[in-house]
Amino acid sequence: MAFVQHQPQANRDAVLSSVVSQGELGTWEDVKNARSTRKAKIGVHKIIFHEGDEARSLYELVSGAAMLYKLLPDGRRQVVEVLGPGDLFGFDVAGRHGSSAETLISTEVMVYCRREIEDSIGAQSHVARCALHQVGAMHDHAVLLGRKSAYERVATFLMRFLQDPQARERKSQQPQARRVGRVSLHMTRQEMADYLGLTIETVSRVISDMKRKQVIYLEKHDKIVVSDIGALFQLTGAYPD
Amino acid sequence: MAFVQHQPQANRDAVLSSVVSQGELGTWEDVKNARSTRKAKIGVHKIIFHEGDEARSLYELVSGAAMLYKLLPDGRRQVVEVLGPGDLFGFDVAGRHGSSAETLISTEVMVYCRREIEDSIGAQSHVARCALHQVGAMHDHAVLLGRKSAYERVATFLMRFLQDPQARERKSQQPQARRVGRVSLHMTRQEMADYLGLTIETVSRVISDMKRKQVIYLEKHDKIVVSDIGALFQLTGAYPD
């Protein structure tokens, strides 16, 4: 990430925070330890906030998984983001949440006070880094939604949520070796469909087809094992013929 | 430049920048005035940088318009962002540009040195604000790409680029009054199509249909006049039946 100062980052923030007038916090760690910051445990499929709600807090997902989604008046839904540990969310412009947030599984979040963030220098730069990362992810997702076929969408989805990140890196380097990977699906077919801009039936059909072609198989109803990562990667569309 | 601060609000940053080791700048304005910052004029349809290029600078669009797009290996293109005055771009993660940038019309940009931005506190928070705004815009666009029909996409596109922003605000307040608005299309059909996740033919057909239904008409080949903003808004899908 381009904005990260590799070695001296924490150092500089420490220097700065010592200068900032009393009451103001300097580093992201300071905000984490602020008295107004608290941790919350949230059950499965609970709504954290609704689209349109007043945005009072900033959230950080500590463990678990959640999604952000938007609704059209007639009920169509688009899941705009899938969140994992370390992701920030709820920091919307204009004081109102632009999307709803709902947990996918049991989840822990840190809840930060908005003012605290605004006053903190370290927090600003941490937020900037996260937001830039999200913009990049959204760009990729726009390509998926705008230009990829159903098959490519599901393949891209599976690649993205592969458990072992190393496996993803080595994906193209050893095209001959059939590498195996695992995906824990914390999402229902409906949620996947709303994320990928498809219908539940199409998602189901593509997954069935991948099973038939031995690219993946199911394990325990909510885990997908990718039996050939290379083959799956070929299907994402991100690879020349 | 960083040494004399006239505005009281910038007080804190002034204090900070005076502490930070020499050469570092505090406010966003400081960065604008930095010696490494320069302004560039770019002609029509020029490429500013390519996807994959090393990301050395941060850009701010001053006047004109540009787009960011990504390509799939087989040539499919998705325009992921349309940029107007005030928008920042080129600040990608991992040191490489995640998308290509190309001007739509003749454009002026400010070019900032990456290091300057990384070292500036005011710049960090300005970048954070812009990035958050972009994330919100991307969320809206994900809804468009994932869940809207061709007709709704074009209608949403036109609403978004209506010249007079006030008109957009009053859109639903006076549904009875046929309000008029203008859109300057600096984009070819191909660019619109790649932005909306459609084909050139579909965009053309929808626009023709809107003309037939008297919702819009063309003026001077590159300006669309919306003869009934309320009616157009109904077509965006963002309105209950």
Add this chain to the structure above:
DNA sequence: CGGGAGGTTGATCACCATCAACAACCGTGG
């Protein structure tokens, strides 16, 4: 005028949505 790029329109097709039926799963309670 002629050529070329951009835009329009028509005919056909394919992908994916829709509608519908059924299967698998799971907790509950008899």
Add this chain to the structure above:
DNA sequence: CCACGGTTGTTGATGGTGATCAACCTCCCG
């Protein structure tokens, strides 16, 4: 233990929206 209802997932039949292929038009700008 099984019967049950509800939820989630699968599979099939059909249709519609938008892609594709192709021809033609309309501006420019020389």
